[in-house]
Amino acid sequence: MNLKVGIFSFLPGWEIILKQEGIPFEIISLNSEISVNDFSVIIVTELLSPEQTDNILDYLSNGGSALFGTRIYAQIFKTHIIHKKIKFLIPEKNSIYSSVGLVDIYSKQSFVKDKYLKSLDSNLKIYKKQFGKGTVVILPFTINKLVLDYKSIRKKFLADRKELPSEIIAKVSKSKIRQIIRISLEYLFNVRNLPFIQSWYFPKDWKNLFIFRIDTDFCTIDDAKELYEICKKNQITATWFLDTESEEKLRFFRDMENQELALHCERHIVFDNYEKNYNNLKSAKSKLEAEEIHSVGFAAPFGDWNPELGKTIQGLDFEYSSEFVLDYDDLPFFPFFNNKFSKALQIPIHPISIGRLRRSHFSKEEMLKYYLNLIEEKINLNEPIIIYHHPHHEHFEVINEIFKYINKQGINNFSIQEYASWWEKRSNIQYNLDFEDNKIKITQKNPDTDIFIKIKTKTGFAITEVQKEIVLDELNFITSKKIIQPGNLARTRKKNWRDLLYNYESFRGKIKL
Numbered sequence: 001m002n003l004k005v006g007i008f009s010f011l012p013g014w015e016i017i018l019k020q021e022g023i024p025f026e027i028i029s030l031n032s033e034i035s036v037n038d039f040s041v042i043i044v045t046e047l048l049s050p051e052q053t054d055n056i057l058d059y060l061s062n063g064g065s066a067l068f069g070t071r072i073y074a075q076i077f078k079t080h081i082i083h084k085k086i087k088f089l090i091p092e093k094n095s096i097y098s099s100v101g102l103v104d105i106y107s108k109q110s111f112v113k114d115k116y117l118k119s120l121d122s123n124l125k126i127y128k129k130q131f132g133k134g135t136v137v138i139l140p141f142t143i144n145k146l147v148l149d150y151k152s153i154r155k156k157f158l159a160d161r162k163e164l165p166s167e168i169i170a171k172v173s174k175s176k177i178r179q180i181i182r183i184s185l186e187y188l189f190n191v192r193n194l195p196f197i198q199s200w201y202f203p204k205d206w207k208n209l210f211i212f213r214i215d216t217d218f219c220t221i222d223d224a225k226e227l228y229e230i231c232k233k234n235q236i237t238a239t240w241f242l243d244t245e246s247e248e249k250l251r252f253f254r255d256m257e258n259q260e261l262a263l264h265c266e267r268h269i270v271f272d273n274y275e276k277n278y279n280n281l282k283s284a285k286s287k288l289e290a291e292e293i294h295s296v297g298f299a300a301p302f303g304d305w306n307p308e309l310g311k312t313i314q315g316l317d318f319e320y321s322s323e324f325v326l327d328y329d330d331l332p333f334f335p336f337f338n339n340k341f342s343k344a345l346q347i348p349i350h351p352i353s354i355g356r357l358r359r360s361h362f363s364k365e366e367m368l369k370y371y372l373n374l375i376e377e378k379i380n381l382n383e384p385i386i387i388y389h390h391p392h393h394e395h396f397e398v399i400n401e402i403f404k405y406i407n408k409q410g411i412n413n414f415s416i417q418e419y420a421s422w423w424e425k426r427s428n429i430q431y432n433l434d435f436e437d438n439k440i441k442i443t444q445k446n447p448d449t450d451i452f453i454k455i456k457t458k459t460g461f462a463i464t465e466v467q468k469e470i471v472l473d474e475l476n477f478i479t480s481k482k483i484i485q486p487g488n489l490a491r492t493r494k495k496n497w498r499d500l501l502y503n504y505e506s507f508r509g510k511i512k513l
C-alpha cells in the first residue's frame with residue numbers, strides 16, 4: 001500500500017500547499033485505471049472526460065479516498081452549484097476544522113445541496129460523501145486561486161482589549177487554507193485506516209523554532225546597540241534587515257557577533273516596476289558589499305509584495321525574502337508568479353510589530369501578553385514563531401521579556417537564513433512510503449538526518465526519525481491536543497473608524513518617500 005497522494009493535474013497553488021505540508025505526491029493523468037493500493041488519496045482539480053470520471057468512480061468504489069472541489073463534484077454527480085460571495089468564515093466549534101479559526105476568503109464560495117452529503121463543517125460548507133467503499137471530501141473553495149492571490153487589506157488581530165492592532169497584509173489567509181487541506185487529507189487517510197505521513201516542520205523533533213527579525217529603518221546607532229545587547233544577553237541570533245542610510249551604522253552592524261545581516265532598503269519604498277526596484281536594491285546591495293556585508297536575504301519595506309518585486313528579488317539572487325503582503329503566519333514556500341516558481345524562498349512572519357501595538361495604544365504589559373499568547377498559539381499550531389521589531393520603536397524591555405520566555409520554554413532559535421536553508425533541504429526530500437502489516441517501509445531521495453517525519457493515525461501522532469522500516473506499534477503516540485479558538489473571532493472583522501485613519505497614515509507614509 002503506497003502512502004502517496006495523486007493529484008490531477010498540476011496546479012501551482014496545490015503544489016505549494018503539498019510541499020509546505022511535506023506530503024509525498026505525484027501528478028497523475030487519470031487516463032487509465034487507478035489502483036487503491038497505489039494512491040491513498042487522489043485530489044481532483046480539473047474537469048474530467050467520461051473515461052476519467054469512470055476511473056475515479058472505480059477507484060472510489062474499491063475503497064479509495066478523494067478530495068474534490070465543488071465544480072468537480074457537480075460534474076461527476078450531476079448536481080447544481082450554488083455560489084455565494086464570502087468575506088470570511090468561522091468553522092463550527094466541534095468539527096475537525098475547529099482549530100483553523102477565522103478564514104479570510106474574499107471570493108466566491110461554491111457548494112451543492114445534495115441530501116446524500118454529510119456535513120464535516122456546516123459553517124465552512126465542507127461535505128463528505130460515501131461512494132461504494134470509498135469517501136469523497138468536497139471543498140467549496142477554488143484553492144489554486146486563493147493560494148496565488150496577492151491582494152492586500154488591513155486586518156485586525158485579536159487581543160484581550162477594546163482596540164485591536166492591525167496591519168496591511170495578504171487578503172486571503174493562506175495558512176488557514178493550508179490547514180483545511182491538511183485536515184481534509186488527514187481525515188481521508190485515516191478513514192482508510194492509513195497513517196498520514198509528512199515531513200516535520202522543524203529540525204529533528206523540535207517542538208518549535210523562534211526567529212527574530214529586525215528592520216533597522218533609519219534607527220540610531222544607540223537604539224541598535226541597545227537591541228543588540230539584549231540579543232547577546234539572551235543568546236538570540238536575530239536577522240537584521242538593514243537600511244543603507246549611513247556607512248557608520250553599517251560598520252556597527254558588520255561588527256556585531258552571531259547575528260545575520262540582510263537587506264531592507266535604500267529608499268524605503270516598493271515600486272510596481274522591475275527596473276525601479278532593481279536600481280533601488282542594487283544600489284543598496286552595493287553599499288552593503290562596500291562594507292563587506294554579504295547578505296542572502298531581503299525583506300521589503302512595508303512588507304509589500306508584487307510580481308515585479310518578486311522578479312527583482314530573483315534578479316539579485318537573494319536566497320529568501322519575507323513580505324507579509326504576500327503571506328503571513330504561515331510555513332515557508334516558493335512563490336509562483338509569471339508562470340514559474342521563484343527560486344527565492346518566501347518566509348512568512350507574524351505581521352504585528354510593537355510599532356503597530358503602540359499605535360493601537362497598548363501598554364507594555366499588554367504588548368508582552370499579546371506576544372506570549374501568540375507564542376502559545378504558534379506552539380499549538382506547529383507554525384514557527386517569527387516576530388519582528390524596529391529598534392527606533394524602542395520598548396526593549398518587552399523584547400527582553402519575550403527572549404527570556406523563549407529560553408525558559410526551551411525553544412530553539414534560528415536566524416532566517418538557517419531556517420531557509422534547512423527548509424530548502426526539506427523541500428528536496430522525496431519519500432516512497434510503503435505500508436504493510438502496520439509497518440512503514442521508507443526509501444528516500446536526498447535524505448537528511450535533521451529531517452524527521454510526523455505520523456498521524458486515528459489514535460494520535462508521533463514525530464520520529466526516518467528509518468528504513470518503522471513499526472507503528474513501537475512508536476509512542478501522543479494524543480493530539482484539542483485547540484479551542486476564542487469565541488469572539490468575528491470581532492476582528494468589524495469595521496472601525498480607526499481602520500480608515502490607519503490606512504490614511506499608511507498611504508501618507510508611502511507618498512512622503
Ligand SMILES: [Zn+2]
Nearest residue numbers: 215217301302
Ligand atoms: Zn521598514
